[in-house]
Amino acid sequence: MASISSISISNALPFQPTFHRSGSEIRSPLMSAPQTLGGPSRCGRVLGPSLDKIIKSAAWRKHSDIVSSCKSTLEKLETLSDTALPDPSSPLLGLPASDAHSVLNPIVLALASNHAKLAEPALESVFKLFSLGVLRGEIDSNLPNSVLYKIVESVCKVGGIGEESVELAVLRVLLSAVRCPCVLVRGDCLLQVIRTCYNLYLNGLNGTNQICAKSVLAQIMLIVFARAEEDSMDVSIKTVAVSELLEFTDKNLNEGSSIFYCQNLISEVVTASEGVPDLKFSKPSTVPELQNDESNVSYEEKKDEVGEEEMKEGVESSSGGHISKIREDGFYVFKNLCKLSMKFSSQGNPDDEILLRGKTVSLELLKVIMDNGGLVWRTNESFLNAIKQYLCLSLLKNSALSVMSIFQLLCSIFMSLLTKYRSGLKAEIGIFFPMLILRVLENVLQPSFVQKTTVLNLLEKIVGDSQIIIDIFVNYDCDVDSPNIFERYLQDCQWPSENCSRTTTWFNHNFVFGPGYYFSARISDSILRKSFEYDTSAENHSTLTSEDGTLPDCELHPEMNSELSDAATLEQRRTYKMELQKGVSLFNRKPSKGIEFLINTKKVGDTPEEVASFMRKSTTGLNETMIGDFLGEREEFALRVMHAYVDSFNFKSMDFGEAIRFFLRGFRLPGEAQKIDRIMEKFAERYCKCNPNSFTSADTAYVLAYSVIMLNTDAHNDMVKDKMTKFDFIRNNRGINDGKDLPEEYLGALYDQIVKNEIKMNADSAVPQIKQENSLNKLLGLDGILNLVSWKQTEDKPLGANGLLIRHIQEQFKAKKGKSESIYHSVSDVSILRFMVEVCWGPMLAAFSVTIDQSDDRLATTQCLQGFRHAVHVTAVLGMQTQRDAFVTSVAKFTFLHCAADMKQKNVDAVKAIISIAIEDGNHLQEAWDHILTCLSRIEHLQLLGEGAPTDASFLTASNTETDDKMAKSADLQSLKNKGTVQNPAVMAVVRGGSYDSTAVGVNCSGLVSPEQINHFIANLNLLDQIGNFELNHVFANSQRLNSEAIVAFVKALCKVSISELQSPTDPRVFSLTKLVEIAHYNMNRIRLVWSRMWNVLSDFFVSVGLSENLSVASFVMDSLRQLAMKFLEREELANYNFQNEFLRPFVIVMQKSNSAEIRELIVRCISQMVLSRVSNVKSGWKSVFMVFTAAAADEHKNIVLVAFETMEKIVREYFPHITETESATFTDCVRCLIKFTNSRFNSDVSLNAIAFLRFCAFKLAEGGLVCTGKRLDDGSSVSTVKKDDSDLQSFTDVDDPGSYWGPLLTGLSKLTSDSRLAIRRSSLEVLFNILNDHGHLFSQTFWLGVFSSVVLPIFNGVCEKRDKAVKAEQDSATAESPHRDGSTWDTETSTVASQCLVDLFISFYDVLRPHLSDVVYILTGYLGSSIQDSASIGVAAMCRLTGQLGSRFSEDEWREIFLSVKEAATSTLPGFKKLLRTMDDIKVPHNSQLNSETNSDHGLTNDDVEDENLQVVAYVVSRMKSHISIQQLILQAVTNMTKPHMQCLSASNINIVVEIFSSISSHALQLNSETTMQQKIKIACSILELSVPPMLEFENEAYQNYLSFLKDVVENNPSISFEMDLESLLVAVCEKILQIYLKCTSENQNGRVTHWVLPLGFGKKEEMAARSALLVSALKALSGLGRDSFRKYISNFFNLLVDLVRSEHSSSSGEVQRVLSIVFQSSIGAIIMK
16 A cells, blocks of 8 residues: 555655556555455455554554444455445445445544544545545435535544644545545535635645645635536546646745645546546436525525625526536535625724635635636526626625735636626626726726736736727727726826827827837737738638637627627717717706707707606716706706606605605705705605695695705714704704694604715715716716725725625616616627727827927937827728828828928938838738828939939830930939039929929929029938938839738829829829839739739729820830730740730720720731740730630721631631640630621621631541540539520630530530521531531540530520420410510521430430430420420420430330420410410300300390400410410320330339320310300300311310320230229220210200200201210220120229210211110120120
């Protein structure tokens, strides 16, 4: 047992025990103990040595019972072994419950002996039992008889025997008990453990023991709250850092290596239980609703302190429901620690050092808890309420203490609340921030140096977290009901006094740029970091996390963020608050003006009741004295407000003294007697109205109120020496009750009440009355908070704050609930940060500008320019354009470059600042670059003037060589005089000067320039020597380091300045133009995307100037562009770069926008020459080349078109490999260009030749062996119903493989098939399918699928759209007045050719294109679904050809897909067609007497009476009906032709679909032919309109004939499927239906009457029966064809029908009916009867 022995520190340190780092290391030596001690069980091996040591150390007489118990236990352990199945009720692992209690009894006795030598081995054994997980179970005071509870209780008690070694052992055991995952120490037992450690900390025998006790307490907190966080016993435990616990207190306890020793002790205990399995408490049971009962906490006061009732209410209301035992324990520990921290010394014993240490350690433990609070504690409402009710109360009570350690702990705890819990503690933080921070910053009560240092350290942490700063601004400065904490903090930290004189001492570095500047800079950095975080999160779509990896506090409460989600809402709230504060400030100066302002700005309603409510409820910032003055005014509106104010009170059942006290809480009575009189008069009236039985009249209440006011002033005014007695008060009020006296007892009680308790306002009741600060405190809502801590506690006594303070603040918390202040807002828009800067940018600009303008002091101006640089940096990064431009413009104006004759050193420093800003903040300047580059241009101009160089105007028409010579010229300043340049207009203009915003300096100025002015100007130019060409050029060279956005803005600004230079009326210059060329050279290596954006700006510049009316300027610019473009064209361009294309783009734009035909022709010829001469170097430039030719193809001048096409012909014929060797987009542009030539309006030969060139391109591609490999060109999905656009072409250019060349070519031809010109349409269709058929063998399967989806199928989009439109037209536009033809440009011949080509292509490459069978079927059924008969015929022919060629290769699923598509085509138009037929119901047509003999002559109509509109509708219906019937007949034909040759290949499910098709069409035909009324109307209308009647009867006969033939064919030729589907019965049913239809036709002649004779058939009926005879004969033959058994089976179904047929009359031409009918009776029925 050498590894772990009892700890004895008799010699204190340096003895250091050896600790093992894991449970396995501890367990190993224990398991190897001799078997003679403790037996084979695990428990025995742990207890055996300890029991033996107890026996040896015991006094035989004094401890005989302990020795006896140990021996008997050892004997028993020898006989026990670990059980196979552990007893869940046993506290010892491996032993039954009955044995466990007896085995542990000696340990309990040894601990209870209070003898150190016996307690030490017992404590060691208990430690091992806990560490090894042998002890397990729940330890609670509710189970006092539990042996585990007795052990823990004994351990706690033995810690008080006064032995150092025992104290450490007790701490070790208690920590191991709490740490053990197999034991749940809870309730009072857990509190007893904490109390024991707490007492050992306070009363430990040496410093090491006290540090160990404090460390154990902290570790227990970590364990308890880590388990509560996970709601589990088996959690990862963080080891406490002992050194951090001594940060604020107990540093004097460190005895050499005490910290190291204590750290090892904690680490040993924590790691000893690692690896012990949690078998019982991983999922702790829950307890009933959490109760706030504190009677079982032995070390708490029985009497609640101030605010206890309120705390109970809050906790009980928030902790409803069920929580686990683990979390219940955590809550109780937290609550009791808070109450421990709120214990204060009594007035009789203020020097209680022990109590102060206990308070301190309680706060330290609370700090540990708050610092390590996890997600659950940050979101759990019960815990948040506990923080509000307990921890915040503790902070309030301790905030008045001047003990430095407590103040430091309060600040640290506040930092944790601010960091993690601020979303749930908005109101509380609004109180604590001023109390802890602002009062120190504002030197309230002269804080100590340590307090200031602590607050500064706290502020450094706060400003280090950007989210905290932003949340403070959003939730307080932008909240109407909250104080302006951020603004006040800035004022306290940064701003100097407003009354400081503008001298150099004002700019003392330590004053302006001291700690306040440091923290302001830190705030700026935090804001900038936050803006970058938001930018990064927006780009990466990631969730913001804090530094420790946890979610920000605002993310834990998303429901709190709903009311403030964007910058617009924040701006509105901020504006509202500022206006409200302005109104309040005005009210405090002049109440009537303030109320008028608030009413006009809609902050307060205009009724007296609303104004009174505002004064009573929204008094933040309102001066109580001013409220009283306003209420006492005699103006009508003020008087009405006063009446409404008093009437808002309810004094019912209130004592008079209580009522007047309640009334005067919100304002201060004015000093004028008349005003008091008016207020008291109204109060008396209101009181008597609420209490009618109180006094006889309101006069009594009025006089008594006055007396009470006088008494209150007399009793509590120190200036009054002779105080009013009770007798005097009673005497003064005699006879006031309508001549009678009020009861003396009543008046005496009222006197005592007023004398003992002064009548005060709310603001006066919490703290002693002090002199009010300036109105700013009140306006910001901070005066009340700061006044709470303004009373002084002179000594470091733990007396705490008084109860009135606490109650007042708690009332504030309650009052803020439900207001906007209680709602926590979180920033979701980065632009919100802008408002924070808006608070302070204006004063900064004013201070810096005025100082630079009026002061020549170098230090002052330098610091102001430095301030400008910081301001530009902040505003630029935040994107605050106005503010940024204001700062930059101010610096630029202070350069005085526009008035160089007046320049000074400070102006040169401003120039340097401008250059520094350009270099350092160039990434964020954006539009501000205009001012900077303008300054640089003016600097260069001044330098040239100083050198005596000629102007640039002469070089605009000179050669480049001359320009180079000009740049090499130089001269000294003396040349300015020698050469007589005094009369130089440019020099004179500069000397005269001008405004900053003028384009050309001195243009509008006139007057002579004296030599003295010239001399002064020359002298000032010496200052510019400080700025050399290197600094000037460094700005342009630094452009390489600008980000993508900044370089674009830089180029834009430079282009703008260059245009200004070139357009100067007096002195055109090319400085910026040359710099543009340099910029292009410097940034040529930028990534493609950035370069493209930058060159877009440059090209726009070249285009705008190139289109200028000034030919010399345009020529110069275009010449620069040509040279620059040629330079890049000479460079070898690698793959995937786009330099050439970007450089040639200005040619394209000028080509497209120029109004001059000569310029356009020049560009075409220039491009032609450039390409043909350097064709091998052209790579990405092909795109611009083809774009130029594309624009030329659409030109209005024929010569341009022919020249461009001639060049295109040469390129395609001779340089085709150069096109295909570059990226695929080049070939795409070539194809697009050729397609554009197909649209030429000058010559159709050009169009057809362009198509021929497209075919030539295909031939070249095939000739080059460009076999399309397996790369997919798109997703391969069907796009047959999707209208394609240019994205189709792009889909083939996304990859650089052979398919990328074929794709654009094929796609272009595909688009040409929809051309409006017939020749182009047919030619492109022919060429496209020829290419596919001729070269399709070169395509891979993947490419084929892509081609078919993106090229072939879109050709037929019109067919599909036509079908969809037809269906929709039938459903939505059935009542159209007249039919309209489809808008498709395809004629019937083109459609036929297209469908044939499609089917032929699909058949030829069926193996590859098989996945697109559904698309082909969809297209062909689209023909079937068309409303045009010709289109349906085309679809039927194509469908039959498709199934005829490939039917034998189709799978069952493919057949199913085909039949389903046909079924959909057949049924899709039925609803619309039926809706169309319903329109006939309202159509009235004349009754023809020949058709209806019963026509009513009274209502007879003639043809002349039929309206034209009805006739048009009928004609439309007839036309649609004919077309519909024809299409349905074609579908029947198609189905019959598809199924007949492939009957044996069809499965039962597919046959079922075919049956459904026939059945649907047959039923539809029958229903259509059954509409007799409609038929009569149609017949009459057709006779009137001379139209043929729709063949409805023929449609019905054909439908049933096909249906019957199909069923008969299946039954006869495929008996297996017929049997499976029971088609025979269906066949019989169809036959029955046919018989019934025929018989119904014959029976209709009887009109339902029962007669004894048969009436002869009419002519029309005979014709109908003759038409139905063939179908009837087919049905009878089908019945007779049934087998004998089948016929016998179904004879009962149709025998009666046969008999009715015999009785019926048939047409003369229906002899076949009688013949077949006789055969049925003879061969079928007769056979059955004869048998």
